[in-house]
Amino acid sequence: MSRPLNDLLSNALNAIAAHRDLIHEVYSKGRYLKNGSKSDRDAYVLHQNRIFVADGRETYRLSSFITKLFDEITQKQRLFELLGDNAGAQVNRISQLLGEYANAVFAGRIEDADQVSAHFHDACADLSDTFSSGISKLLNLTETNFAVVSSIEAKSRQNAHYLRQAGRFSDALESLDRFGIEQELGAGHCDFEPLAISYRTLISDRKAEWHTEITHLLHFFETYLYRLRAIAPDVKRFRQFANFLQQNSGYELPDLEETHHHPLWMMRDAGISPVAYSDLRDASAYEYLREIAAQLPAPPIITVRERSPGRIERSANKPTETLKLQPHHVALGRFAKAASRSSTPLSALSWKRQNFPDIGVPDEIWLLLVINSKNSHRAEFAGLRYHRIERRGASRISRNLFVQDVMVHGS
Amino acid sequence: MFERVIFQLLEGTFICRVSHPDTFDFLCDEDSLRSVEDFFAKIGRRVTKTSKESGFYLVFASYGEQERAAIRSNYSDIKNNLIPVISFFNLVIRTTGQEDILMYGTAIEADTLIGKIDQDISLRNELQSLGSRFRAASSDITQRKLLDNIFKRLVNDGYLKLANPERAIYQVTSKIEYLLDVIKFIHETDETLKIGDEQQQQENETGNLI
Structure with missing residues (x-):
């Protein structure tokens, strides 16, 4: 006989609380390798509670659901994450549940309708969560410029992938409109009120915000991808030249100014420092100039001491007094x-x-x-x-x- | 705003969203840009964009006798300063691994950079030699102070902008695109570099065979 649901949950939560250091360590390192210590027993307990998953005979890793939750909390970036792939399927599910609810209501199966209504609410919450967390991660990527990878090529690949993910979100938003869920909820074929409340609070009210953010993301990824691809040859050339300079420390740039071809950079005007003087004939500037003059320190007055005839100059270094x-x-x-x-x-x-x-x-x-x-x-x-x-x-x-x-x- | 733009361009400044956001926005407006161009046309200059179009700068409208001296002097400055600047950006790439440092707008955190340089003796030596090239080194100077001096110099030269003084975060300006243009031109025209490239290619091919 299965144990009550609450027992399972409280056991799992107790296990998490009791072994939080071990969980933290496995999240950071990626896996736990049995080593004959007391921790093996703790790892086994966590495995029993499905916090850890056996990864071969001697190793455990953290359940992917918990890893995902921790990634979400810490905003950890991973390569080629699937953020928006699920969104389309979740929209389909909402549409199917809506149909299922209508069928149950028309057939007079009130209990079934209540259950479907609860699932509809969960489906809306799932979709809302997918959008919010996915968009948040994508916005984070735009701020850090794919910091998890370093080379321009790798960044281009990441960018192209996340551009597709943002596109999936955009498609999912469009399909929400295409399925006409909102219209159906408002059509009044049957009592959709409980569903309409869930849909409105979790999805409808946030659609405009998601739409704005996704448009911004698509624009960023497209622009950044263009910039990455445009800069790639320059970066390659720069690194080649820098390596050449390291190997040939005595290298000097050639004299190019006599060349017939003058690229734009060569035509640059390196600039001047324009200087202007006040027009002292202009009486209107007098007050302003007087204010400036009052704040200026007085110029030093230099008095030359004449040496009187017949006397030896003793302080030869100080002929003047300031x-x-x-x-x-x-x-x-x-x-x-x-x-x-x-x-x-x-x-x-x-x-x-x-x-x-x-x-x-x-x-x-x-x-x-x-x-x-x-x-x-x-x-x-x-x-x-x-x-x-x-x-x-x-x-x-x-x-x-x-x-x-x-x-x-x-x- | 018109006056500020005119003076900034006359002083040889690169105007981009990182370095001068207000004046950059002004120049992005077509009518404003036209009025600035009309002004400079009268004194034989025109406003142009960097190769990736992230910044504006001033160029001579024609290549005459008068301009030749200024261009020669400008190139002489480039000859003297280009190699230390390239070495600096190469050091940042080697230290952080981030190639996008050559993209305008990218941030460089001085604390992170010095933290990584401190852990590697070859990077420390490289920083020391870079300090000499920038004439920023002295016998009793710390690595951090040396790096700060180099940053200060690059801010003065217009390659970087101190975006966050408290956290010592610098941002790359559009002048980096000017630097990349210069390298591209030298790469395409200097025969010495072509020979170097061929040697490198030969070495790679030999390496592949082995």
Whole structure:
């Protein structure tokens, strides 16, 4: 007497869980070879549960269904896979089951009709799965460009095969329309409602998406096959030439420029670097140029120290001294001059905003520079008078003083 | 866009979907292409496609006295740079086995490449000698740094595009088709190579007999 279905299933699932490392190893290596260890017993248990298949007396391999499932999960690529071959037969099956259901309903065999309905649902699910997984694998191939093989010839063969597989999917989609399953389900000859729901959710609703993807795949495979075939002679020539270069390391390309035939590649214009200058007469560009100029570092000023007569030059290596003036130094100097000439106290902030708005120095720093200039020994700051406009912090207990502006004027 | 295309072509750039997707799309439009061609016709140049039609570049419209000097200079550059570039792509083919590396758009993963080169002493030596040819090697440089320098050089020369800086994935541009055209021409015209081919064929035939 056969054991209940649930027992078989739970045993198989337990075996998979208990021996997952062994299953992983056999999936990776391809087979298990008996070696007299404890693993032989585990392999036997897996064989009893149809997870492993005996492959001769001493070897086991993973059941092809499980291998296929793992390939699906890991998106492993194999050579010349049959992805769309089954799709046409599955469409036929759906059509046959539809006829069978109608017969059962017309004959009043309700139980048979229920059973056929369940099988119809499974058939639709199978077809949907074939399409989804097949298309997913084909899309993966387009992304990896048949990475499982390396030579151009092998890639061409793979491409031609998968072009046919994509064509099979396309044919299967067409036959779905040709059989007119949708029309039959909607014709109302008998109660097709349970079948129509399965068909609509599993197939009809996804047909447009499959159609788009298959059209894309067909286009890719055709284009890529064309490209592979076009490049094949070039690759062969390239490898020959590269081998020749390896064997003849002293080889130099011949002088060809005097040849009468000028192929297109030889006529290439290797290019120039166009340079353009600003039109300084154009007043509209002035503001823009000023912004650029403000951001440029000041040019170094080189002063040559004249050696006074009768003195030996001790630092022969350093005849010049380089001074770099930053834009804010220039601004500060000009502000000092303006303040010394001004009859009334001059606001440091207003002057800066008016004369050097794009200097790149924030107002706070500018005020700090002006305050510090008081202690500098530069001639232009000598004799200037400074008056700070301050305010106390907003808090009642704050002792912070904020300088809002500095008024400067000559003595 | 018109301006960008004009400047890119004038600078000698190869424009393809990998290297300059925006300007490539612009040139794929017939009207836009015509307007660009009209502009270049006035300065004695025209826009052409690479042999497999994956990219655009600028050529002289005629072969006159003025163009001859530029063409000679261009060929001189090719003479100096072609062999290192061929050696690089040959190294990639030998290391990864992927012949489709010579197809425009193919990706090269620098990490995978250096991983495989590290495992093989002959490939390591080949990379070292390639580094010297590219003048990218120095005494204390690591293999990885050397490879990065070569990649950088090929990106500058327009053969590769850094497609993913984080994962160091490069993509081959349409300039590869220009390189293959040059090789084809040299193969067809240089007698030395024909003798080499005959020798190779003889060796193969002898090998078959044995």
